[in-house]
Amino acid sequence: MSRLLVTGGAGFIGSNFVHHVIGHTDHDVTVLDALTYAGNRDSLEGLPADRVTFVEGDITDASLVDELFGQVDAVVHYAAESHNDNSLHDPRPFLDTNIVGTYTLLEAARRHGRRFHHISTDEVYGDLELDDPARFTEETPYNPSSPYSSTKAGSDLLVRAWVRSFGVAATISNCSNNYGPYQHVEKFIPRQITNVIRGIRPKLYGAGENVRDWIHADDHSSAVLTILDRGRIGETYLIGADGEQNNKEVVELILELMGQPRDAYDHVVDRAGHDLRYAIDSSKLRDELGWTPAFGDFPSGLARTIEWYRDNEDWWAPSKQATEAFYSSKGQ
DSSP, X not given: OOXXXXXXXXSHHHHHHHHHHHHHSSOEEEEEEOOOTTOOGGGGTTSOTTTEEEEEOOTTOHHHHHHHHTTOSEEEXXXXXXXXXXXXXXXXXXXXXXXXXXXXXXXXXXXXXXEEEEEEEGGGGOOBOTTOOOOBOTTSOOOOOSHHHHHHHHHHXXXXXXXXXXXXXXXXXXXXXXXXXXXXXXXXXXXXXXXXXXXXXXXXXXXXXXXXXXXXXXXXXXXXXXXXXHOOTTXXXXXXXXXXXXHXXXXXXXXXXXXXXTTOOEEEOOOTTOOOBOOBOOHHHHHHHOOOOXXXXXXXXXXXXXXXXXXXXXXXXXXXXXXXXXXXXXXX
């Protein structure tokens, strides 16, 4: 492979992947991104212009997608509507992007015979009880609980069908919650970090007992590259870094790392349908493909993330005020 097409490459995990590819391989990259509120051209600043080409466009645009597929060797599909709260407010964009968009890409992969990797989420599996020792595996039945997770589950099933029915050379990865640079301030970790930087008390949904399995975006990127290079066609791989933390622990650790009292936060009304616990068993990825995370220590990865937001206020400041106004209107 010499050139990759990365859909959603100006978004959070997509832009981290582009940086990782440029820093760790000889591949060139074409980024296709619609630049919705979650996409930011500034997330690609500093990358070499002779290796990264940016195209503003929508993955549902069949003619544009077809043109770009003819210019690349493989496709990594990050583009998605991904915010649970937004999906509860207006599900339609999630159907358009996550279902119709994925279908459009798969049809182009079918026509051009391109290698295709689909990025998905552990939320397709639903959630686990807080006291359940089990973790999600590739065999866990799908049980999505929101318009977001149900459309991602649907897109996964489309990929599987196009592999079986049409021989598309595709793989799927379902990842746990990412954190790291370039994440929109609406998301849990960057919202709390930027609140502290601005002198605003962090906000914690409910009692903060909900558990997420955190992974640094750079580890996610290295796992995706590993699957793209060595993964078996038609297979699904779960990506996780054994980073289970409940939301209360995360907020308190952020405050501690930023020199604040661990209890300097406020409780707000819980989210509707807030999943209890996600936990990933990534044994298949590790045992079969030999992948291991670089950030096995969550506090060190979080400290590095805090440092990035402190050093890059120009990147996140333009969206901070509107984000807090939106949450304030909802009592959150």
